[in-house]
Amino acid sequence: MKKNGTKITVLDPVGQPSGIFGRRLNVDSPMHAIHDPTYQPRDTVEALSALKMAPRLDTLDGKTVYLVNTGFAGGKEFIEELDGWFKRNKPSVKTVVSHKKTSMFTDDPELWAEIKKNSDAVVFGVGG
Amino acid sequence: MPTAPIVTSRFADYVQRDGRSHGMNLRWSFPPYPVGFIPKEILRGYVDGNDPVSGVPLMDEVIFALTAPLTKEEKHPKIVKRPLRPRLLEPDTEENLHRLFLENGWTDGLPIILPTEERVAEMLTGTDRDPHEYVGMMSVTTHEERLKYDVERVAVNAVMAGARPEHFPVILALGASGRPSLPSSTTSFASMMVVNGPIRNEIGMNSGLGALSPINYANSVIGRAWTLMSINLGDMRPGATFTASTGTTINYNNMCCAENEELSVWEPFHVRKGFKREESTVSLFRGWMVSGFNTGPYERMLQVMKNLSGPFGATFTFVIDPLVAKALKAEGYPDPGKLSEKLVNDLNYRFKRPETVSFIVVGGEMNPMWVTTDFSYFQSVVIDPWIPKAGIKKDARPLRMPVAAVCKDGSCGIDH
Numbered sequence: 320m321k322k323n324g325t326k327i328t329v330l331d332p333v334g335q336p337s338g339i340f341g342r343r344l345n346v347d348s349p350m351h352a353i354h355d356p357t358y359q360p361r362d363t364v365e366a367l368s369a370l371k372m373a374p375r376l377d378t379l380d381g382k383t384v385y386l387v388n389t390g391f392a393g394g395k396e397f398i399e400e401l402d403g404w405f406k407r408n409k410p411s412v413k414t415v416v417s418h419k420k421t422s423m424f425t426d427d428p429e430l431w432a433e434i435k436k437n438s439d440a441v442v443f444g445v446g447g
Numbered sequence: 448m449p450t451a452p453i454v455t456s457r458f459a460d461y462v463q464r465d466g467r468s469h470g471m472n473l474r475w476s477f478p479p480y481p482v483g484f485i486p487k488e489i490l491r492g493y494v495d496g497n498d499p500v501s502g503v504p505l506m507d508e509v510i511f512a513l514t515a516p517l518t519k520e521e522k523h524p525k526i527v528k529r530p531l532r533p534r535l536l537e538p539d540t541e542e543n544l545h546r547l548f549l550e551n552g553w554t555d556g557l558p559i560i561l562p563t564e565e566r567v568a569e570m571l572t573g574t575d576r577d578p579h580e581y582v583g584m585m586s587v588t589t590h591e592e593r594l595k596y597d598v599e600r601v602a603v604n605a606v607m608a609g610a611r612p613e614h615f616p617v618i619l620a621l622g623a624s625g626r627p628s629l630p631s632s633t634t635s636f637a638s639m640m641v642v643n644g645p646i647r648n649e650i651g652m653n654s655g656l657g658a659l660s661p662i663n664y665a666n667s668v669i670g671r672a673w674t675l676m677s678i679n680l681g682d683m684r685p686g687a688t689f690t691a692s693t694g695t696t697i698n699y700n701n702m703c704c705a706e707n708e709e710l711s712v713w714e715p716f717h718v719r720k721g722f723k724r725e726e727s728t729v730s731l732f733r734g735w736m737v738s739g740f741n742t743g744p745y746e747r748m749l750q751v752m753k754n755l756s757g758p759f760g761a762t763f764t765f766v767i768d769p770l771v772a773k774a775l776k777a778e779g780y781p782d783p784g785k786l787s788e789k790l791v792n793d794l795n796y797r798f799k800r801p802e803t804v805s806f807i808v809v810g811g812e813m814n815p816m817w818v819t820t821d822f823s824y825f826q827s828v829v830i831d832p833w834i835p836k837a838g839i840k841k842d843a844r845p846l847r848m849p850v851a852a853v854c855k856d857g858s859c860g861i862d863h
Binding site: 329330357371379384439444 | 450453455457462468471478481482484485491493510513514524525530531532534536553561564567590591592599600603607675682733823
């Protein structure tokens with residue numbers, strides 16, 4: 320290799336973007352799959368691009384809001400405090416405290432169906 | 448459904464970056480960190496108080512997230528594609544390129560071998576595969592975009608690690624696993640890789656005395672190559688995609704070793720996993736904890752498992768000296784599968800998953816000791832498809848470090 324200030328050419332060590340993303344676990348995924356590329360479900364740029372945020376509500380008054388504990392440490396207690404805040408400050412809002420039955424990494428289609436059926440909005444917490 | 452996600456402020460950067468890469472900037476609210484294991488009065492203060500990231504009352508943000516009309520950008524989320532990487536970097540001096548690699552976070556902090564075209568071409572002689580053949584994709588995260596790589600890009604990282612073409616088939620098998628050695632978790636994961644089969648001795652790997660210590664060239668550079676691949680092909684960026692709170696020094700080399708098939712009284716690990724003895728494999732493990740000083744028979748092993756079974760359940764991989772395998776066989780366990788079965792049943796009869804307890808035989812018969820880890824076994828990858836048809840490409844004078852000249856007859860005074 321040339322030294323003493325001579326310029327040399329080297330190859331780039333970094334991988335190429337793939338358009339493939341990881342995704343939350345399916346209900347029947349093994350728990351360790353969140354860190355296991357063999358089992359972890361995947362999303363594509365195309366699938367992700369099709370996702371849109373839902374239109375917002377005009378007001379929360381008279382509406383039902385699910386407060387969902389996602390399962391991280393302190394989540395249950397925090398969501399209970401959130402519920403207390405609504406009762407103290409926004410009594411016109413009906414809140415429903417709920418806890419994910421699956422792990423924080425796993426899909427919970429039963430709960431999503433329940434929320435869609437019974438609720439107008441949802442608060443998720445607390446990540447991290 | 449209008450949604451307001453709440454994440455602690457410690458992860459504000461992380462989730463906002465993740466949202467951007469997924470094309471959707473959600474309306475986050477960030478209470479102080481942590482929220483776990485603290486009094487409820489403090490939590491109430493978090494709910495009543497301000498988001499420390501924005502300075503706005505937290506609940507105002509939650510109400511805003513659910514009721515403020517969507518902006519134009521929010522109605523039309525867009526994933527910004529990451530630019531393709533070049534094949535060659537801009538020419539520069541050796542000194543500047545070393546600085547570039549270090550300052551871009553493309554190394555493990557130790558000096559590297561710069562991947563010149565000549566060196567990468569030489570590394571590619573270690574396989575028959577086309578340099579641009581797809582090998583796999585990897586990410587140290589769970590949700591971010593995977594990076595994909597071909598044979599040549601694996602070769603670049605192999606050169607950087609100091610490897611030679613004879614090591615390349617093992618490194619390609621690691622790449623083909625798509626598994627990073629340092630997956631991102633605040634809990635600081637460690638990994639282990641164990642090679643079985645004929646390639647161990649052909650490339651001079653150490654399975655004997657000090658196999659887990661820095662006294663063997665092949666063990667050192669192969670283990671390091673897995674880390675460099677995880678950094679560069681797995682998109683590891685500290686604080687952004689890599690969140691290990693304390694980290695672990697095991698990440699430097701990933702406990703890279705070979706199994707001591709010659710001195711083990713048990714079938715080799717890969718044979719126990721369904722591979723043929725004449726096949727070469729690399730088996731991958733991951734966990735957190737390594738405890739080095741353990742001696743004694745079955746009962747002591749069970750006691751250690753009882754002491755260490757934590758909230759994440761009971762998963763163990765014991766790295767045992769050949770003398771321990773011999774003692775366990777003499778104790779009535781000619782098959783480590785039966786030993787795993789008895790251990791999990793005695794540990795917790797409701798937890799009958801013997802596959803969660805593994806045994807690897809490594810060491811030089813200097814002491815009947817075993818290393819306890821809480822590592823899980825994930826997979827074994829066959830190395831042979833990456834070996835040239837003409838055989839492993841060795842240098843005319845393969846580089847070898849001094850070999851421990853002890854116990855050459857494999858007996859060490861122990862009656863087999």
